[in-house]
Amino acid sequence: MKIGLLALLTVVAVAHAERPNIVLVMADDQGWGDVGYNGHPFVQTPELDAMAADGFVFDRFYAAAPICSPTRASIMTGRTPIRSKVTSHGRYMRPQERTIAETLKAAGYATGIFGKVHLGSGQPGSPCNPSGMGFDEWAVGLNFFDNNPYLSHNGKVERRKGKGSAILIDDTIAFLEKHKDGEKPVFAVAWFPSPHSPHEEVPSGPALYKGKGKMVAYYREITLLDQQFGRLRRALRELEMEQNTILWYCSDNGGLNEETSGGRARKASIYEGGLRIPGIVEWPAKKLKGRSAVPVNTFDMLPTLLSMAGVETDFPHPLDGVDMSGVFDGTTAQRPRPMGFWGGFQSGQSTKSDAILKAIMEKQQAGEPTPHDPLRMKKDVDDFPQFPEDSATGHAAWNDWPWKLHRINKKQDEVFELYNLANDAMETTNLASNPEHKERVERMKKELDMWMRSVVRSINGADYSEE
Structure with a gap:
C-alpha cells in the first residue's frame, strides 16, 4: 500500500x-x-x-x-x-x-x-x-x-x-x-x-x-x-x-x-x-x-x-x-x-530505549538473530482496527483564533468549554454557557466534530489506496 x-x-x-x-x-x-x-x-x-x-x-x-x-x-x-x-x-x-x-x-x-x-x-x-x-x-x-x-x-x-x-x-x-x-x-x-x-x-x-x-x-x-x-x-x-x-x-x-x-x-x-x-x-x-x-x-x-x-x-x-x-x-x-x-484517543506504550537497543546490540555482536521480532520491527502498523466514526474518547479542542472550544469526554459525561485566548490566555473563564456565544459554540462544535470524524476515517485507513 x-x-x-x-x-x-x-x-x-x-x-x-x-x-x-x-x-x-x-x-x-x-x-x-x-x-x-x-x-x-x-x-x-x-x-x-x-x-x-x-x-x-x-x-x-x-x-x-x-x-x-x-x-x-x-x-x-x-x-x-x-x-x-x-x-x-x-x-x-x-x-x-x-x-x-x-x-x-x-x-x-x-x-x-x-x-x-x-x-x-x-x-x-x-x-x-x-x-x-x-x-x-x-x-x-x-x-x-x-x-x-x-x-x-x-x-x-x-x-x-x-x-x-x-x-x-x-x-x-x-x-x-x-x-x-x-x-x-x-x-x-x-x-x-x-x-x-x-x-x-x-x-x-x-x-x-x-x-x-x-x-x-x-x-x-x-x-x-x-x-x-x-x-x-x-x-x-x-x-x-x-x-x-x-x-x-x-x-x-x-x-x-x-x-x-x-x-x-x-x-x-x-x-x-x-x-x-x-x-x-x-x-x-x-x-x-x-x-x-x-x-x-x-x-x-x-x-x-x-x-x-x-x-x-x-x-x-x-x-x-x-x-x-x-x-x-x-x-x-x-x-x-x-x-x-x-x-487521550489511546494510551501510550512503554519504550525503554537503552534496554531494547542493548539487547539488540548484544545479539548483533554475537551474530545471533536480533530480539523483539516482529514486535519492534513493525509493531502493529499492518493492523487497521476500525474505530467507530463517532469516537470521541479523551480531550479534543478546536482553535479558531482567538476562540478555543474544548470537548472533554469522561465515561458518559461530555463537557464543552469555550475560551477567548486573546483575553484569557490561561483559559480561566469558560464562556460556553454564555448566551452571547451560543451561535459560535454551535458552529465550532460542528466544525470540531467534522474534523474528528475525518481523523477517525484516516486512522481506519481511508487515506491509503493500493498501488
Missing part, C-alpha cells in the same frame, strides 16, 4: 545549489516560557536568545499534540498525528505515510536524522526505521536517553560514551561536514533527548541558573541543551553553510513546570500549557527577522518548508498543515483555517 513517491512528486526547476539546506532542531519537554527570550525568571539560554534576536520568533507556536511521539509524527507528515496511527507515545508511524524526508530526498536532498525519534524501530530491515521514513543516514534512540546511550547507527547498535545531547550534535555536525561541499542540499533533523527526565546530563562550565528546588535538574538540562544548540549554530557558520540554511527550533510539547508553560496546565494537557512551545526560524540569506502572534503548528512545518525550498508535490493524504511562510513577510496576517487537537 506504499504510495509511489516518485510517480507523484513534481519538483520546481530550481538548481540544487540554489535550494536551501534545512536543519530542524527540537527539544524534548521544553515549555514556551523555559527560555530567556520569553522572560524566564532565572534560566538563561544565551544561544537561543541570540537566535531569537537574529531570526524570527513565533509567539504562538503550537505542538500538534501535548506529548512527544505524536508531535514528531506531525512534523514528518504535516498531519494530525492520529491520522498516521501515532495516537500517543511509543506508537509506530505507519510506513504508508509520505514524510518530509521522502519528499526532500526525491527532490535531491541528502537526508539525516539524529537523536530521539520515538516513531518506530531502530533495527535494520524494518519499514518503520528512519530509512523507511526517507533518511539516508541516522543515529537514533528509540525514546529519550541520557549519558552513555545505546544508539542505532543505520541499524547497527553501539554504546556511545558521553552526554547524549552532545553526541547527537556531534553526529549532526559530522553529517553536515560530509555534505557541505557536495552537490546535494542537506536536510538534517537533530532531536534532543533533553530536558526529559531523569535529567542526568549536566552542562559544561558554571551553571547559568540560580534556581533551587525540585525542578533544578530540569533547568540544568535546559542549560545543557542551549549550550549544545549553540555548538550546532556555530558549526553552520564555520562550515560556511549558515547563509543558505533554514534553521528551525522548537519543542515537542509543553514543559514540565506549569508556572512557565505559557498557559494553563503543562505537558500532556490539551490546555495551552501542554501545547504552546518555543518556536524560532532563521534563514540569513532571506533576512528572516521579526516576531509574530499568528498561530502556527508543528504540522505546518512540512508545507511551509517545502514552499520555502521551492519543492512542489501533490500529497496523496489530507494535510492538516498549511503553508505559513507568508507570516515571515507579513502577507499572512491571520491563520487561514482552525487547528484541531486531540489527546
Whole structure:
C-alpha cells in the first residue's frame, strides 16, 4: 500500500545549489516560557536568545499534540498525528505515510536524522526505521536517553560514551561536514533527548541558573541543551553553510513546570500549557527577522518548508498543515483555517530505549538473530482496527483564533468549554454557557466534530489506496 513517491512528486526547476539546506532542531519537554527570550525568571539560554534576536520568533507556536511521539509524527507528515496511527507515545508511524524526508530526498536532498525519534524501530530491515521514513543516514534512540546511550547507527547498535545531547550534535555536525561541499542540499533533523527526565546530563562550565528546588535538574538540562544548540549554530557558520540554511527550533510539547508553560496546565494537557512551545526560524540569506502572534503548528512545518525550498508535490493524504511562510513577510496576517487537537484517543506504550537497543546490540555482536521480532520491527502498523466514526474518547479542542472550544469526554459525561485566548490566555473563564456565544459554540462544535470524524476515517485507513 506504499504510495509511489516518485510517480507523484513534481519538483520546481530550481538548481540544487540554489535550494536551501534545512536543519530542524527540537527539544524534548521544553515549555514556551523555559527560555530567556520569553522572560524566564532565572534560566538563561544565551544561544537561543541570540537566535531569537537574529531570526524570527513565533509567539504562538503550537505542538500538534501535548506529548512527544505524536508531535514528531506531525512534523514528518504535516498531519494530525492520529491520522498516521501515532495516537500517543511509543506508537509506530505507519510506513504508508509520505514524510518530509521522502519528499526532500526525491527532490535531491541528502537526508539525516539524529537523536530521539520515538516513531518506530531502530533495527535494520524494518519499514518503520528512519530509512523507511526517507533518511539516508541516522543515529537514533528509540525514546529519550541520557549519558552513555545505546544508539542505532543505520541499524547497527553501539554504546556511545558521553552526554547524549552532545553526541547527537556531534553526529549532526559530522553529517553536515560530509555534505557541505557536495552537490546535494542537506536536510538534517537533530532531536534532543533533553530536558526529559531523569535529567542526568549536566552542562559544561558554571551553571547559568540560580534556581533551587525540585525542578533544578530540569533547568540544568535546559542549560545543557542551549549550550549544545549553540555548538550546532556555530558549526553552520564555520562550515560556511549558515547563509543558505533554514534553521528551525522548537519543542515537542509543553514543559514540565506549569508556572512557565505559557498557559494553563503543562505537558500532556490539551490546555495551552501542554501545547504552546518555543518556536524560532532563521534563514540569513532571506533576512528572516521579526516576531509574530499568528498561530502556527508543528504540522505546518512540512508545507511551509517545502514552499520555502521551492519543492512542489501533490500529497496523496489530507494535510492538516498549511503553508505559513507568508507570516515571515507579513502577507499572512491571520491563520487561514482552525487547528484541531486531540489527546487521550489511546494510551501510550512503554519504550525503554537503552534496554531494547542493548539487547539488540548484544545479539548483533554475537551474530545471533536480533530480539523483539516482529514486535519492534513493525509493531502493529499492518493492523487497521476500525474505530467507530463517532469516537470521541479523551480531550479534543478546536482553535479558531482567538476562540478555543474544548470537548472533554469522561465515561458518559461530555463537557464543552469555550475560551477567548486573546483575553484569557490561561483559559480561566469558560464562556460556553454564555448566551452571547451560543451561535459560535454551535458552529465550532460542528466544525470540531467534522474534523474528528475525518481523523477517525484516516486512522481506519481511508487515506491509503493500493498501488
